[in-house]
Amino acid sequence: MFDITGKHAIITGGAQGLGKAMVKGFHQAGVELAVIDISDEVFNLPELEVNDCKIHPIKGDLLDFDSIEKIFNEALEKLNGRVDILINSAGLIKRMPAKEFDIEVWNRIMSLNVLSVFELSKHAALKMKEQQAGKIINFGSIVSVIGAYHSSAYSASKGGVVQLTKSLSNEWAQYGIQVNAIAPGYMETTMNSDLKGDPVRKKQVDERIPAKRWGTPEDVCGVALFLSSPASDYVSGTLLPVDGGVLGR
Numbered sequence: 001m002f003d004i005t006g007k008h009a010i011i012t013g014g015a016q017g018l019g020k021a022m023v024k025g026f027h028q029a030g031v032e033l034a035v036i037d038i039s040d041e042v043f044n045l046p047e048l049e050v051n052d053c054k055i056h057p058i059k060g061d062l063l064d065f066d067s068i069e070k071i072f073n074e075a076l077e078k079l080n081g082r083v084d085i086l087i088n089s090a091g092l093i094k095r096m097p098a099k100e101f102d103i104e105v106w107n108r109i110m111s112l113n114v115l116s117v118f119e120l121s122k123h124a125a126l127k128m129k130e131q132q133a134g135k136i137i138n139f140g141s142i143v144s145v146i147g148a149y150h151s152s153a154y155s156a157s158k159g160g161v162v163q164l165t166k167s168l169s170n171e172w173a174q175y176g177i178q179v180n181a182i183a184p185g186y187m188e189t190t191m192n193s194d195l196k197g198d199p200v201r202k203k204q205v206d207e208r209i210p211a212k213r214w215g216t217p218e219d220v221c222g223v224a225l226f227l228s229s230p231a232s233d234y235v236s237g238t239l240l241p242v243d244g245g246v247l248g249r
């Protein structure tokens, strides 16, 4: 029920953070991977290989909408034309007061966090429809649900991811494609290093987490594996928090 051996997956933003933990976890689960990232670090990922399943690195900028189809096709080609799982993990955040936000930063955040997810999902769904099976996993956040502080564009984008996830599920669940989103809480990643480095904010966050610890990238990987496996074949259009209980408060 949880076996995904031999599946083919595309993971975006896999060069670091949550994406990298999923690259490791999915590789160990026997999945062949194409990993798309703007960072040169993506080329180091094959060093993680511990079995015969390949990790194919693809350097690409998902904010370059003239090239996004080409980037997707390169990933698909590496996977011999089959994609069973698409994980849209690449994301951007900028923390600053709303009145200081300039429109260019706003557009970059919305474009990567929502529009690139939409574009890649469309390309993947075409293949998945032919296969009558597929899993698409998007990345929301706890700020898809609660409002963020000093991250208005990010929060708006992550709210958008939830509605996009539901809308795509409404269209594609009939083809055996499950579209879901994960909502990580406060995770031990570089995305949160400034938050963790601020003693006042860190104390406020610590007090909000019922589990009494920040999440790890591996916490997220376990849920992504579930959402990629047959065990979740009747789960679609949902937002699954991985937040140590924060959204339950």
Ligand SMILES: NC(=O)c1ccc[n+]([C@@H]2O[C@H](COP(=O)([O-])OP(=O)(O)OC[C@H]3O[C@@H](n4cnc5c(N)ncnc54)[C@H](O)[C@@H]3O)[C@@H](O)[C@H]2O)c1
Residues within 6 Å of the ligand: 012, 013, 014, 015, 016, 017, 018, 019, 020, 036, 037, 038, 039, 060, 061, 062, 063, 088, 089, 090, 091, 092, 112, 139, 140, 141, 142, 183, 184, 185, 186, 187, 188, 189, 190, 191, 192
């Ligand atoms: N870390 C957290 O606490 C947290 C909490 C909630 C949601 N999330 C979401 O989870 C996802 C992963 O978060 P993370 O902490 O691993 O982030 P991260 O910043 O550590 O990694 C993001 C990755 O995306 C890549 N990337 C950035 N811009 C790109 C572009 N234009 N084209 C291609 N790749 C690009 C980066 O190079 C990086 O490898 C994101 O969508 C994030 O918003 C994270």
